[in-house]
Amino acid sequence: MNVLECEGLVKAFDDLVAVDGVGFHIAEGETYGLLGPNGAGKTTSISMIAGILESDAGTVTVAGTEITTRTTEGKAKIGYVPQDIAIYPDLSARENLRFFGKLYGLPKQSLDSRIDEVLEVIGLSDRGDDRTEEYSGGMKRRLNIGIGLLHEPTLLILDEPTVGVDPQSRNAILESVEQLGRRGTALLYTTHYMEEAERLCDRVAIIDGGKIRAEGTRRELVELVGQRDTVNLGVVGSAQRLVDALGAVEEIESITSTEGSVEILVEGASSLLPRILDIAQQAGVGISGVEVVEPNLESVFLHLTGKALRD
Amino acid sequence: MxxxxxxxxxxxxxxxxxxxxxxxxxxxxxxxxxxxxxxxxSGTESFDVKVGLLDDDGGPITAPFVDEVLPAVTADGIMAVTDYGDLPALESDVEAGSQNAGYVFPAGFSDDILTAQGGTVRLLGNVDSSISTQIAQAVLESYLSEVDAIGIAVGSALLSGATDVDDITAKAAATPAAVTLADTEAANRELxxxxxxxxxxxxxxxxxxxxxxxxxxxxxxxxxxxxxxxxxxxxxxxxxxxxxxxxxxxxxxxxxxxxxxxxxxxxxxxxxxxxxxxxxxxxxxxxxxxxxxxxxxxxxxxxxxxxxxxxxxxxxxxxxxxxxxxxxxxxxxxxxxxxxxxxxxxxxxxxxxxxxxxxxxxxxxxxxxxxxxxxxxxxxxxxxxxxxx
Structure with a gap:
């Protein structure tokens, strides 16, 4: 069963069409990424999905309940983590959580214990009673996510949760998201960081100019655009001898050599690599180093849109 | 909710x-x-206006003002009225500030009104007591507006040939009570x-x-x-x-x-x-x-x-x-x-x-x-x- 189904979402601001026919679905326990540069339409799309922004057209259903700006029932199934830190600086983490817990209608008797659980998950148990204005940026980010988790949503929407975060906090946030995915929470994750999408997401939609350009697993997306793996070999001895020896391997699309190294373009490098090394040994060429570069979403995005993700 | x-x-x-x-x-x-x-x-003391009065007229038009209006506003604590016998003394005290303002009714004022010639009342004011002077002026103007009405009535009566001065005077004398009543009510409605x-x-x-x-x-x-x-x-x-x-x-x-x-x-x-x-x-x-x-x-x-x-x-x-x-x-x-x-x-x-x-x-x-x-x-x-x- 799909946790989220959205179809034909459209939103225009005056003459600017920010989202133009966006539609996708997320299955139970799936982590789905919306990958695109700033201004691609990611935040506008998820604002409509979360029932925050009125759409001009299209439908959103979460766990079978239609979502609009006026519905309340379906919104309780959604956890929303906005891109900007959305907490009250003059309240403590515990007070922030209690306020939003009450808004989401969590029972009074279980609210405190649930707050303790969330503080534990986001690693703020020992600072829960401090005002959040005293927190570091990373701690605020974690609380920002914690508020979205509080009511144990069926679908958790995270809008670029690592923007402006130091590497250590970023890693902690990504680990938290991975944990949530493992627990079976359906996640909708927007980012313009290719590495995050590759690390976290089961499926990814490439979005640009308000439209989804492509969608699928990382492998599907890579295959979609015909990208190949690159194997870089450090060579001790004659590189040309290795090039000649590998010439008979059909799976190799192209091979080039420079002094001390050989670059091979191939489909499915991981399965072919043992054979390549075997051939090198038979040819009497020593291998000093191996690097496999798989095609990434950055190159997919470039191929689909003609521009880099960070443009 | x-x-x-x-x-x-x-x-x-x-x-x-x-x-x-x-x-x-x-x-x-x-x-x-x-x-x-x-x-x-606090209270109405702040508007306790010190006013000097020189009544050289003593006629039927000034009498209601002197005998009814001023005692009424004095009783309400709005004014403190002091009688004067001559103009220089009043002018001196007003100028010195011992009186905030002064009323001067010249001799023959009532006669001038009753004969429809028009009378003039002088109001003296201390330059440093503008609010007090305005209050004194307001009280006087309220009274004079009634006198004007009477003056018009008297003038009309005289033009029509009436000569019964006592009736006309009685009519004038009966009017100022309304002035007193209106001012008193206004004062009471102030906090x-x-x-x-x-x-x-x-x-x-x-x-x-x-x-x-x-x-x-x-x-x-x-x-x-x-x-x-x-x-x-x-x-x-x-x-x-x-x-x-x-x-x-x-x-x-x-x-x-x-x-x-x-x-x-x-x-x-x-x-x-x-x-x-x-x-x-x-x-x-x-x-x-x-x-x-x-x-x-x-x-x-x-x-x-x-x-x-x-x-x-x-x-x-x-x-x-x-x-x-x-x-x-x-x-x-x-x-x-x-x-x-x-x-x-x-x-x-x-x-x-x-x-x-x-x-x-x-x-x-x-x-x-x-x-x-x-x-x-x-x-x-x-x-x-x-x-x-």
């Missing part, structure tokens, strides 16, 4: 915590009321100075107090929490309702605490508690509406705070919270009705005169009209903007 209460409870705890609401809602108005009431003598400044400061700072609630919507946007509220499973109007409730509670609590505080500390007399509470509720609602309009047309909390301060001060001044409008130009008193402040103070003034609760109906309706109109404007201006993520 539950969500609105949750939001209001959160907002109120924030306001209490940052102390700004306490400062502007309680400390500042109470402090200023204490200071003003200490600087300006005493202590109550005036207590109520004036309370309603002045009320506009600063209620802004905390309505402007917090802009703060939600500033802190990024508005999208989170919009994404919560609550009716969107609950967000607006919560903010309005915050404003209302802050406003009404500050007003009640100020009323009780000034009554206990400086002896302010607010009047019938039920009537006062009705006026307070209407006053808070009008302030809420006006500040809501300012909030919805502002883009940032800072911009809203600046504009709200300007509006609060302007309306407070125009509404007569810093000085009794009865001491100012009539036009100002008229324009003051464009503010809830003036209606609030008028309602309190009428209550303090000991009238029944019905006297608060008109001021209350006027303030509620402000609320209805301004809330409608806020909805029109802010419908699309306020709850946009």
């Amino acid at each position: 539950r969500a609105a209460l949750v939001i209001a409870a959160k907002d109120l705890s924030q306001r209490i915590r940052d102390r700004s609401a306490i400062l502007l809602g309680l400390v500042a108005p109470l402090g200023l009321a204490l200071i003003f009431s200490a600087i300006i003598p 005493d100075i202590t109550t005036f400044f207590s109520a004036g400061m309370a309603v002045f700072f009320l506009f600063f107090t209620v802004q905390f609630g309505v402007s917090s919507l802009l703060e939600e946007r500033f802190y990024g929490t508005l999208p989170r509220l919009l994404g919560a499973p609550i009716n969107r109007w609950a967000i607006i309702g919560g903010k309005a409730l915050t404003s209302f509670v802050l406003g009404i609590v500050s007003m009640i605490v100020l009323a009780v505080g000034t009554t206990v500390l400086i002896g302010a007399e607010w009047g019938n508690p039920v009537g006062v509470l009705i006026l307070m509720i209407a006053g808070v609602m009008s302030a809420l509406g006006i500040m809501a309009v300012v909030a919805v047309i502002s883009k940032t909390p800072e911009q809203a705070a600046n504009w709200q301060a300007i509006v609060a001060v302007a309306l407070g001044l125009l509404g007569g919270t810093f000085f009794p409008l009865s001491q100012g130009p009539r036009l100002l008193a008229l324009f003051s009705k464009l503010t809830p402040h003036a209606w609030f103070l008028q309602g309190l003034g009428d209550l303090s005169a000991g009238d029944g609760l019905e006297v608060v109906i008109t001021p209350t309706l006027a303030m509620l009209a402000f609320f209805v109109v301004t809330i409608a404007l806020a909805v029109v201006f802010g419908r699309k903007r306020v709850l946009a993520p």
Whole structure:
């Protein structure tokens, strides 16, 4: 069963069409990424999905309940983590959580214990009673996510949760998201960081100019655009001898050599690599180093849109 | 409703915590009321105008003024009248300031009036006692307007051939009582100075107090929490309702605490508690509406705070919270009705005169009209903007 189904979402601001026919679905326990540069339409799309922004057209259903700006029932199934830190600086983490817990209608008797659980998950148990204005940026980010988790949503929407975060906090946030995915929470994750999408997401939609350009697993997306793996070999001895020896391997699309190294373009490098090394040994060429570069979403995005993700 | 209460409870705890609401809602108005009431003598003593009287006429036209009007305003504590026998002494005392003003009725004044020739009364004023002089002038003008009416009647009678001077004189003599009665009632409807400044400061700072609630919507946007509220499973109007409730509670609590505080500390007399509470509720609602309009047309909390301060001060001044409008130009008193402040103070003034609760109906309706109109404007201006993520 799909946790989220959205179809034909459209939103225009005056003459600017920010989202133009966006539609996708997320299955139970799936982590789905919306990958695109700033201004691609990611935040506008998820604002409509979360029932925050009125759409001009299209439908959103979460766990079978239609979502609009006026519905309340379906919104309780959604956890929303906005891109900007959305907490009250003059309240403590515990007070922030209690306020939003009450808004989401969590029972009074279980609210405190649930707050303790969330503080534990986001690693703020020992600072829960401090005002959040005293927190570091990373701690605020974690609380920002914690508020979205509080009511144990069926679908958790995270809008670029690592923007402006130091590497250590970023890693902690990504680990938290991975944990949530493992627990079976359906996640909708927007980012313009290719590495995050590759690390976290089961499926990814490439979005640009308000439209989804492509969608699928990382492998599907890579295959979609015909990208190949690159194997870089450090060579001790004659590189040309290795090039000649590998010439008979059909799976190799192209091979080039420079002094001390050989670059091979191939489909499915991981399965072919043992054979390549075997051939090198038979040819009497020593291998000093191996690097496999798989095609990434950055190159997919470039191929689909003609521009880099960070443009 | 539950969500609105949750939001209001959160907002109120924030306001209490940052102390700004306490400062502007309680400390500042109470402090200023204490200071003003200490600087300006309480009761009607502040308008105890010292007036010298030189009556060289002693005729039937001046007699009612001298024998009835002046004793009446003296008895009300508005004036202290001293008789003089010659003009130089009166002029000297007025110039020296021992008398704030002086009335001079020249010999033959009544005869001139009764023969339709027109008489002249001199009013002497000390240059440093402009308000006292204006009060003395107001009392005299009220009387003379009646004399003018009589003069016209007398003139008409003479032109028609009437010669019965006694009848005409009796008619003139019978009139001034109405002047005395009208002035006395007007004086009674003014709040005493202590109550005036207590109520004036309370309603002045009320506009600063209620802004905390309505402007917090802009703060939600500033802190990024508005999208989170919009994404919560609550009716969107609950967000607006919560903010309005915050404003209302802050406003009404500050007003009640100020009323009780000034009554206990400086002896302010607010009047019938039920009537006062009705006026307070209407006053808070009008302030809420006006500040809501300012909030919805502002883009940032800072911009809203600046504009709200300007509006609060302007309306407070125009509404007569810093000085009794009865001491100012009539036009100002008229324009003051464009503010809830003036209606609030008028309602309190009428209550303090000991009238029944019905006297608060008109001021209350006027303030509620402000609320209805301004809330409608806020909805029109802010419908699309306020709850946009």
